[in-house]
Amino acid sequence: MTEFTPLSGLLGGVLIGFASVIMLWGSGRITGISGIFGGLLTPARGDSGWRVAFIGGLIVGGCYGRCSAASRCPSICRSPGR
Numbered sequence: 001m002t003e004f005t006p007l008s009g010l011l012g013g014v015l016i017g018f019a020s021v022i023m024l025w026g027s028g029r030i031t032g033i034s035g036i037f038g039g040l041l042t043p044a045r046g047d048s049g050w051r052v053a054f055i056g057g058l059i060v061g062g063c064y065g066r067c068s069a070a071s072r073c074p075s076i077c078r079s080p081g082r
Contacts (some may be wrong), residue, residue: 033058 023031027050040051
């Protein structure tokens, strides 16, 4: 069974909202993954660096989260046959 953790969910939502506000204030753009990734397919001059960094951060963050969750809860990241 999974545990109901409203505090960590709330904290995660606040962090996502805070990051979106910083992106909007800093660059005047709305944080939307489809728009950011789509901009990499047809890049404008000088516009792809932050997009690559954003996508890379998502990938690295996901890998880090998976690795840290595996050490705390091994059943999350291991297949049933192992």
